[in-house]
Amino acid sequence: MAQRTTDIIVGLFILAGGAALLVLALQVSGLTLRPGGETYSVQAYFNDAGGLSPRAKVSMAGVTVGRIREVKLDQEMFQARVVIDIEEQYDSIPADSSAIIRTSGLLGEQYIDISPGGDLESLADGDTFYETQSALNIERMISNFASGQGGE
Template identity: 45%
Template sequence: MRMRTLELAVGGFMLIGLLAIIFLALRVSGLSMNSAEEVYRISAKFENIGGLTARAKVTMAGVTIGRVTNIYLDREDFVGVVEMEIYKNVDNLSSDTSAAILTAGVLGEKYIGLSQGAELENLVEGSEIYNTQSALVLEDLIAKFLVGRVSDEP
C-alpha cells in the first residue's frame, strides 16, 4: 500500500511539472489559449527589420498593446512591411504616431515600440505609420566601429 501511495505521489508531481512546462512554453512563445481580443490592423514600413518576427510584441510606454501579425517585402520600394494588430481598447493612437524596432534584454528579443504623436486624427483599421525607425543591427555597428578604427591609423 505504501509503494502505491508513493507511485501516485510521484505521478502527480510529474503531471504538475509537465503542465508547468507547457504553461511556461506558451508564455515565452507569445501564444495563448485565450480567445482572441478585438483588434484593428495597422502597418508600417521599415528599411531594416533586423530580426523582428511575427508574434512579436507591440508596446507603448512599456505596456503591450498588440502583436506583429505579418512581415513581408514591399517589391516596389524594397522595404520591409510590418502588419500589426492593436487591441481595440487602445483606439486613440494619433495619425502621426512613430514606430521603432527595439531590443529587449540580453537575448535580443525584438519588438515594436510606439510613441504617441500630437495629431488630432487617430489611426483606424488599415492605417499606415509613416514615421518609423529601423532596427539597429549589431553587426553593422561593429563594422562601422572597425572601419572607423582602421581608417584612423596612418
C-alpha cells in the same frame, strides 16, 4: 496500500511538472491558450526590420498593446512591410505616432515600440505609420567603425 499512495503522489507530481513546462513554453513563445480579442490592423514600413518576427510584441509606454502579424518585403518600395494587430481596446493611438524597432536588453528579442504623437485623430484599421525608425544593426556599426566609415 502505501505503495499505491506513493504512486499516485508521484503521478500527480509528474503531471504538475508537465503543466508547468507547458505554461513556461507558452510564455517563452508568446502564445496563449485563451483566444485573442478583437484587433485592428495597421502597417509600418522599415528600411531594416532587423530580427522582427511574427507574434513579437508591440508596446506603448511599456504596455503590450498588440502583436506583429507578418513581416514581408514590399516588392514596390523595397522596404520591410510589417503588419501589426493592435487590440481594439487601444483605439485612441494618435495618427501621427511613430513606430520604432527596439531590443529587449542587449541581446534580447526585437519588438516595436509605439511613440505617441499629438494628433487628435486616431489610427484606424488599415492605416500606416508615417514615421518609423529601423532596427539598430550592431554588426553594421562595428564594421563601419572598423573600416573607418563611422566617424564622418
